Amino acid sequence: MVTFKDFRNDVKPNWCPGCGDFSVQAAIQRAVANLDLTPEQLAVISGIGCSGRISGYIRSYGLHSIHGRSLPIAQGVKMANKDLTVIASGGDGDGFAIGMGHTVHAMRRNMDITYIIMDNQIYGLTKGQTSPRSAQGFVTKSTPKGAIEGSVSPMELAITSGASFVAQSFSTDLKDLTAIIEAGIQHKGFSVINVFSPCVTYNKVNTYDWFKENLTKLSTIEDYDPTNREQAMNTLMQHNGLVTGIVYQDKDRPSYQDLIHGYAEEPLASQDLQFNEDTFNELVKEFM
Amino acid sequence: MVNQLSWKVGGQQGEGIESTGEIFSIALNRLGYYLYGYRHFSSRIKGGHTNNKIRVSTTPVRTIADDLDILVAFDQETIDLNCGELHENGIIIADAKFKPVKPDHVQADFYVVPFTEIASELGTSLMKNMVAVGASCAVINVEVAAFTGVVEEIFGRKGEAVVQKNMEAIQQGYDYMLSQLGDKVSPLQLDEADGRQRMFMIGNDAIALGALTGGVRLMAAYPITPASEIMEYLIEKLPKVGGTVIQTEDEIAAATMAIGANYGGIRSFTASAGPGLSLMMEAIGLSGMTETPLVVVDTQRGGPSTGLPTKQEQSDLMAMIYGTHGEIPKIVLAPSTVEEAFYDTIEAFNLAEEYQCPVILLSDLQLSLGKQTVEPLDFSQVEIRRGKLVQEELPEREDKSYFKRYEVTEDGISPRVIPGMKNGVHHVTGVEHDETGKPSESPANRQAQMDKRMRKLDRLQLNMPVYTNAKHEEADLLLVGFGSTRGAIEEAVERLEKDGVKVNHAHVRLVHPFPAEELLPLVESAKNIAIVENNATGQLANIVKMNVGHAHKIKSLLKYDGNPFQPHHIHEGSKELFELYYSLPSGKESL
Known part of the structure; x- marks a missing residue:
């Protein structure tokens, strides 16, 4: 019997004490264990930043890549082996600044992987600069007079860009977060899970207390229907995006891999690569 | 006739x-x-x-x-x-x-x-x-x-x-x-041909066919001139083997997706031209650092920046050899004929898996788009070599320790397992890491891992790293080129020989690591050396000088106006370069 302990290794995270990322790590470990996955069936692909280190703290296959590129790498891994459970993860800088192009296109492509963003509204590893998730007016080392730019809205962005599973959670709510990650992994398509994961060292505004005060659980909204796209968008706008739970899910939309013409039934990685000589001769004739 | x-x-x-x-x-x-x-x-x-x-x-x-x-x-x-x-x-x-x-x-x-x-x-x-x-x-x-x-x-x-x-x-x-x-007999009547059926294809066709035959399952690419024919061919043909082409949002995604797919255990690649290659440099570094196989085709065109998108140039050479920050092992192959483009593409995938490093297949616009009759491609030469990819089951690991993906070995190449394999769990990172892939800043580990990576190519063996046509033990002139200039140089050699100049020809196929040993004897035995290339700064010439020496007798024959060399450019150009006509009985008029 696999338990979350099987997904633990002996590496001590270099996150600050109290960092929200610890809970995200624990939630992923619990979710995959609850789904009866084994460590070799999971690949965690991460970007760069404090949060990017997460692939090294989970005992599974893992690739800690380059800044902003976890998504295309994760999609390549999934293409190679569709039997693998692939989780991409990184911070808000990774996904909404340097990697924003990939984020939107991964949503639109709808490959069957799960993308977990550890959103702390600041750059932590480089010691406190503004992020695309920082609110306007937010004072950081790089915005001493307050951020001039507005903030990215991950949930609205995900819905309008075509992600078929869109959810948000808060790192202290381990049970809720674990359940959402499980649902995201089970969803057949691109799952976006934005997790408010406070930075206790550099973000003195969006603290644990601040989130507790400002977040609304979707489960407390009467008749909230996550399959209703319009309601999802309206609710997000009413609450300025500060909601938790499954915001939107389209269970009917086929994933990218379901739609590839000629895509092999078995994982590509288990194929024999030897090319057929008769096929080769046919291809040669086409050039004559 | x-x-x-x-x-x-x-x-x-x-x-x-x-x-x-x-x-x-x-x-x-x-x-x-x-x-x-x-x-x-x-x-x-x-x-x-x-x-x-x-x-x-x-x-x-x-x-x-x-x-x-x-x-x-x-x-x-x-x-x-x-x-x-x-x-x-x-x-x-x-x-x-x-x-x-x-x-x-x-x-x-x-x-x-x-x-x-x-x-x-x-x-x-x-x-x-x-x-x-x-x-x-x-x-x-x-x-x-x-x-x-x-x-x-x-x-x-x-x-x-x-x-x-x-x-x-x-x-x-x-x-x-x-x-x-009317009654006039056309002087341009063609002699009859031999009637044999041969392929007629562009270099990009050969690269695409090579990739398919060489076991590729996923191509990730972004459209660009003069590389797009490769993805267009493969989107038609890859479904035959269960694979596909993904048109990505940009070249960064193309290269990194290919890395992900190679890490995932298949053969995947991308193809682009200069602007795309510039964007891929960080990914190429990741491939080098994480020892993940990666093949990237660069169909060179006129640079810099957007440059001359539809014109011939060979000015990416230095960027392909030295591009990406830091130091990684890398192989750069430059086929010079359509036939070689086919075989070298397959070889690129083999080398990438054997040496677990990025391999650049360096084409150029003339080779990629020039359409020519091709001698039959020999299927029996197609072989798939996957190097130290672990295919058999791994022993149970009771202590839950990680597989030593970056084990320090004598040849620098470590066994590679792919995700999904039991008992093979390990970590991969672009951060300096220890033998199991865990980040490490220890100076001793850094040196051991750096040495391990860099010695991987010490034993690189490639059949015919330099194509040579060297009839003369001592030549008046050695012509050296790479890529599509081969045809023009060959014709120039014939004409120079007719003029009485003793000419040898060397065409560098393995551009990096540079085959200095193979080229040195030809350089030593030549009175003059002209390095022929489609760029303004003599990039190959500098590489030859750096690796082989004899700088005093090396000169460059350059063309960077966007058009390929024609035989007469090399025939006349090399004579002018070294004033070879002074030694000819007919004098300068022979030009």
């Missing part, structure tokens, strides 16, 4: 100039002629001058000809821009519609044929291209019947009537031209 000639069709882009050349050349290829076709085109879809120059020969040809025998013109601009290439026995065949004028200084014969009028009378002016093909055939003495197969293939789906009309257009063009020639 001639055993080779050069034919060019020109007009406005979007007028069907390309398909005219295509039909003409496919038919001749099927008759057993050797062809070499090179398109002049611009970065626009409609309008602007375009032309397709095709060389037809009874013996192999690998580059465009110096001059021109037949110019088929659909507008005056085609005549004005290209008549300078015509030699004095050449001819111009022009459409009557634009009231063509023969420039005063042109000696070539001038024929006006009502291409458009004949086509319109047959039903549509679109068939003017067919009329032009027919007229050309009358000059070179090729039967109209040779086109039956091609015309059926292209127009068959539009019905028998359309096929007949097009054949009729060719016939009428042929007849009209024949009547114009």
Whole structure:
């Protein structure tokens, strides 16, 4: 019997004490264990930043890549082996600044992987600069007079860009977060899970207390229907995006891999690569 | 009678100039002629001058000809821009519609044929291209019947009537031209060809076919000139083996997705040109650092920046060898013929897996887009070598420790397992790491891992890293090139030999790690060395000087105007470079 302990290794995270990322790590470990996955069936692909280190703290296959590129790498891994459970993860800088192009296109492509963003509204590893998730007016080392730019809205962005599973959670709510990650992994398509994961060292505004005060659980909204796209968008706008739970899910939309013409039934990685000589001769004739 | 000639069709882009050349050349290829076709085109879809120059020969040809025998013109601009290439026995065949004028200084014969009028009378002016093909055939003495197969293939789906009309257009063009020639026997009648069936393809076709045959399952790519044909071919063919092509959002995604797929256990690659390669540099570094196989095709074009997107250049060499920050092992292969492009693509995938590092397949626009008759590709030479990829089951690991993916080994190459394998769990990171892939900043570990990575290529073996044609123990001149300049150099060598110059030729196929040992004896035994390349700074020359020395006798023969070298550029250029004519009995006049 696999338990979350099987997904633990002996590496001590270099996150600050109290960092929200610890809970995200624990939630992923619990979710995959609850789904009866084994460590070799999971690949965690991460970007760069404090949060990017997460692939090294989970005992599974893992690739800690380059800044902003976890998504295309994760999609390549999934293409190679569709039997693998692939989780991409990184911070808000990774996904909404340097990697924003990939984020939107991964949503639109709808490959069957799960993308977990550890959103702390600041750059932590480089010691406190503004992020695309920082609110306007937010004072950081790089915005001493307050951020001039507005903030990215991950949930609205995900819905309008075509992600078929869109959810948000808060790192202290381990049970809720674990359940959402499980649902995201089970969803057949691109799952976006934005997790408010406070930075206790550099973000003195969006603290644990601040989130507790400002977040609304979707489960407390009467008749909230996550399959209703319009309601999802309206609710997000009413609450300025500060909601938790499954915001939107389209269970009917086929994933990218379901739609590839000629895509092999078995994982590509288990194929024999030897090319057929008769096929080769046919291809040669086409050039004559 | 001639055993080779050069034919060019020109007009406005979007007028069907390309398909005219295509039909003409496919038919001749099927008759057993050797062809070499090179398109002049611009970065626009409609309008602007375009032309397709095709060389037809009874013996192999690998580059465009110096001059021109037949110019088929659909507008005056085609005549004005290209008549300078015509030699004095050449001819111009022009459409009557634009009231063509023969420039005063042109000696070539001038024929006006009502291409458009004949086509319109047959039903549509679109068939003017067919009329032009027919007229050309009358000059070179090729039967109209040779086109039956091609015309059926292209127009068959539009019905028998359309096929007949097009054949009729060719016939009428042929007849009209024949009547114009009257009693005059065309001096451009072609010798008969051997009738053997050979492939006729561009370098990009060969790269794509090589990738497919070499076991690729996923190509991730972003469209760019002159690389797009590779992805276009593979999206048609990869489903045959269960794979596909993904058109990514940019070249960064293309390269990183290919890395992910290789890490995931399949063969995946991307292809691009200079601007795309610039974006991929960080990913190439990740491949090097994480020892994940990666093949990237660079079809060089005119740079820098957007540069000359549709023109020939070989100016990415240094960037491909040294690009990416930090230091990684990397292999750069530069095929010089379409045949080599096929074999080298397959080899690139083998080397990437064997040495677990990025491999750049360095093509250039002339090689990638030049369309030529190809000697049969030998399937028996296709082999798949996956290096130290662990295929058998791994022993149980009771202590839950990580697999040593980066185990320090004597040859620097470590066993590689792919995700999904039991007992193979490990971590991969672009951060410096220990043997199990865990981040480590320890100086001793850093040195051990760096040394391990860098010594991987110490034992790199490649069959024929330098192509050589070295008849002389001591040469007056050694010509060195890489990539598509091979054909032009070979023809220049023949001419120089006729002039009495002893010439050896070396073409560098393994650009990095540089095969200094193979090249050194040729450099030592040559009085003069000319390094021929399509760039402004002599990049290959600098690499040769750095690796082989003898800088004092090395000079550069450069061309960076966007057009490929023609044989005469090298023939005359190298003589001027070293004042070789002083040693010739006939003196400078021999130029």
